[in-house]
Amino acid sequence: MYLTREEERIIDGEEGEAKAIALKLIVRVGEALGAERLVEINHAHASGISYDNIGEPGLRFMKRLLEGGGRVAVFSTYNPAGTSFLEDAPVNRDPTLLRKQLEVIKTLEAMGFRRSATCIPYTLRQPGLGEHLAWGESSAVAVANSIYGARSNREAGPLALAAALVGRTYLWGLHLPENRKPGIHVRVEAKVEGELGAGLVGYIVGKLSGNLVPYIDTGGALDTRQGIALCAAAAASGSTAMCLMRGLSPEDNGPPREPVERIAIGEAELHEALDELSTAEPREAEVFFTGCPHHEPGAVLEKVRGLVERYGPPRRPLWIAVPGSIPPGLTAEARRLRSMNIVLLPGTCLVVTRLRGIVDAVATDSVKTAFYISRRHRVRVALANLEDYFRLQAGLNPRQTGR
Numbered sequence: 001m002y003l004t005r006e007e008e009r010i011i012d013g014e015e016g017e018a019k020a021i022a023l024k025l026i027v028r029v030g031e032a033l034g035a036e037r038l039v040e041i042n043h044a045h046a047s048g049i050s051y052d053n054i055g056e057p058g059l060r061f062m063k064r065l066l067e068g069g070g071r072v073a074v075f076s077t078y079n080p081a082g083t084s085f086l087e088d089a090p091v092n093r094d095p096t097l098l099r100k101q102l103e104v105i106k107t108l109e110a111m112g113f114r115r116s117a118t119c120i121p122y123t124l125r126q127p128g129l130g131e132h133l134a135w136g137e138s139s140a141v142a143v144a145n146s147i148y149g150a151r152s153n154r155e156a157g158p159l160a161l162a163a164a165l166v167g168r169t170y171l172w173g174l175h176l177p178e179n180r181k182p183g184i185h186v187r188v189e190a191k192v193e194g195e196l197g198a199g200l201v202g203y204i205v206g207k208l209s210g211n212l213v214p215y216i217d218t219g220g221a222l223d224t225r226q227g228i229a230l231c232a233a234a235a236a237s238g239s240t241a242m243c244l245m246r247g248l249s250p251e252d253n254g255p256p257r258e259p260v261e262r263i264a265i266g267e268a269e270l271h272e273a274l275d276e277l278s279t280a281e282p283r284e285a286e287v288f289f290t291g292c293p294h295h296e297p298g299a300v301l302e303k304v305r306g307l308v309e310r311y312g313p314p315r316r317p318l319w320i321a322v323p324g325s326i327p328p329g330l331t332a333e334a335r336r337l338r339s340m341n342i343v344l345l346p347g348t349c350l351v352v353t354r355l356r357g358i359v360d361a362v363a364t365d366s367v368k369t370a371f372y373i374s375r376r377h378r379v380r381v382a383l384a385n386l387e388d389y390f391r392l393q394a395g396l397n398p399r400q401t402g403r
């Protein structure tokens, strides 16, 4: 791989041990993939920071980088953690996990990472069209490429951390314009209802697209939150890191011109996907979870306030995952909502935290959550729209069946 003089100096340790470790790691992976050079990035986002996942070896690696002089070279954020920043959150049951998780966060923040603990880093710093990033959260990567037209591969956690310290990544994959063209044409013939409907489309697209960039035509344009849900589900069920969504993606230049595989998604396929992911009925759920990917606190609270006014507070709890850096003004509101069975979970989510022994059946509007929690925590899952859950709690029928 071609390296500039500055990059050679970093590798030789002239800018400290941490940067040398970080750049060697990036170069080694880039060379294995066939990258010819590195590219400067504007934002690194480290995933895989839940202590439950990385354990002592992961924490030791981070501490070694910190002690070796590791400091971020670019705007850097980190993914949701294994515990919530709200100390008495219902998922914070293990004091040892809480203590260890705080050590991980302290180490990252000592290196200059912004207090974030979120999978929607694009709300902390909006990526520009064509800008290079090194992000490690699969849903955020897909959103950056698909909705902002920025360029990032799906980086492994340690690689995104390394990229934060040197401000570079290997120039390969989705950083190159020739790899951002549509390779499969998906026509959605069913009506896409809310986040759940978009998530089901994403789930099917992820399974069918392999490493190809899908061009998705849903008839009308999806709203941004639906686009986010679609990206998250496609990145969970498959290796999708970019979708071209008609009317939403800035790089949408119309359907592929070259002959490519074409698939159609109708009502029958959406119902099949719903059945595949459902292992419980909404009425069996002990809790409803929303916020995968994380919700922006202001927007979700406005929606929830409206639902409470219409249907009253839910009888069973509603848990909402939001970024760890919630504005101070919302802390008081979070306390008030608690008395109505509505709990904000800043800085975590049901996939990266521990659930076993806490709940047995969860309802959610997130296909990504449904996909992972049944596998990871062996929790039963029901898929439902948030409004339908409020209706059910108020003793009313859902507005529509299934979706």
Ligand code: F3S
Binding pocket: 079, 080, 118, 119, 139, 232, 291, 292, 293, 294, 321, 348, 349, 350, 351, 352, 368, 369
């Ligand atoms: Fe975010 Fe957790 Fe979902 S990290 S995308 S809320 S699985």
